[in-house]
Amino acid sequence: MAERTEGPHGTARIQSVDRALDLLLAVAAAVPAEASVPALARRCGLNRATAWRLLKTLQARGMVTVDEATGRYSLGLTAVELANAAGPDALIAAAHPVLEQTCAQTGETASLAMPGKGGLTYVDEVTPTAVLTASWLGRSVPLHATSTGKALLAFLPIAEVRRWIVGDLPAFTETTITDPDALTAELAATRARGYGTCAGELELALYGVSAPVLDRAGRPLAVLSIWGPRDSVTQERFTELGAIAVQAARQIGAARLGAAGTDGYLPAPSVVG
Numbered sequence: 001m002a003e004r005t006e007g008p009h010g011t012a013r014i015q016s017v018d019r020a021l022d023l024l025l026a027v028a029a030a031v032p033a034e035a036s037v038p039a040l041a042r043r044c045g046l047n048r049a050t051a052w053r054l055l056k057t058l059q060a061r062g063m064v065t066v067d068e069a070t071g072r073y074s075l076g077l078t079a080v081e082l083a084n085a086a087g088p089d090a091l092i093a094a095a096h097p098v099l100e101q102t103c104a105q106t107g108e109t110a111s112l113a114m115p116g117k118g119g120l121t122y123v124d125e126v127t128p129t130a131v132l133t134a135s136w137l138g139r140s141v142p143l144h145a146t147s148t149g150k151a152l153l154a155f156l157p158i159a160e161v162r163r164w165i166v167g168d169l170p171a172f173t174e175t176t177i178t179d180p181d182a183l184t185a186e187l188a189a190t191r192a193r194g195y196g197t198c199a200g201e202l203e204l205a206l207y208g209v210s211a212p213v214l215d216r217a218g219r220p221l222a223v224l225s226i227w228g229p230r231d232s233v234t235q236e237r238f239t240e241l242g243a244i245a246v247q248a249a250r251q252i253g254a255a256r257l258g259a260a261g262t263d264g265y266l267p268a269p270s271v272v273g
Contacts, residue, residue: 094255147210150196195242211245
């Protein structure tokens with residue numbers, strides 16, 4: 001039988017649930033070097049065996065994931081989905097002025113997508129007034145065939161990425177990356193430069209770049225994209241637009257944290273050509 005304790009105002013609390021939640025919060029707050037079982041156990045005042053059992057239970061439910069090579073834990077997709085369900089409105093509100101600014105600066109559509117169980121879904125967008133384009137609001141997109149998806153995958157723990165890269169991936173155009181090894185290499189390049197690119201991989205006529213909005217632990221909360229027709233968003237513009245996307249994503253992250261600048265936020269990823 002689970003041990004009960006008295007909470008505030010005489011409310012009953014289940015000790016094992018309390019401990020599991022403590023561990024989940026510790027995983028969310030930990031930097032990678034402090035996300036091992038021993039470190040998490042110390043942080044929560046638990047013995048290693050108890051911490052390990054609770055973490056394995058959380059892992060089974062998708063609340064955390066573990067890198068088997070290092071033994072380090074990070075939040076799982078289920079935890080991210082719960083966070084998104086709890087209230088994406090604040091993030092969307094923080095992002096909208098940045099989308100407007102990005103659209104005005106580039107002359108292209110600026111969009112925000114958020115992760116969910118089926119992949120990424122576009123939740124907000126700002127389009128140039130002089131450009132007639134279809135709305136992507138509410139649409140979900142495959143992760144391997146879009147700059148948005150690549151920007152998400154590139155900043156997830158490798159254990160989670162492996163859940164998405166299994167076998168040959170479906171082709172949507174002749175430029176879609178369908179080989180898992182080729183996609184893994186593309187994700188490494190995406191992470192190194194800080195943004196993902198797409199050259200007609202989902203729809204031949206659409207090109208774009210995307211950068212992740214990261215939390216304090218470096219995990220993507222959302223993805224900002226700049227996209228448009230291939231005669232406007234050319235591959236020659238990817239470096240320029242990628243740098244703009246990275247900076248815009250950082251602005252959204254800083255605004256979400258209530259920061260006037262970027263103090264306390266992650267350093268900008270290096271942007272290379």
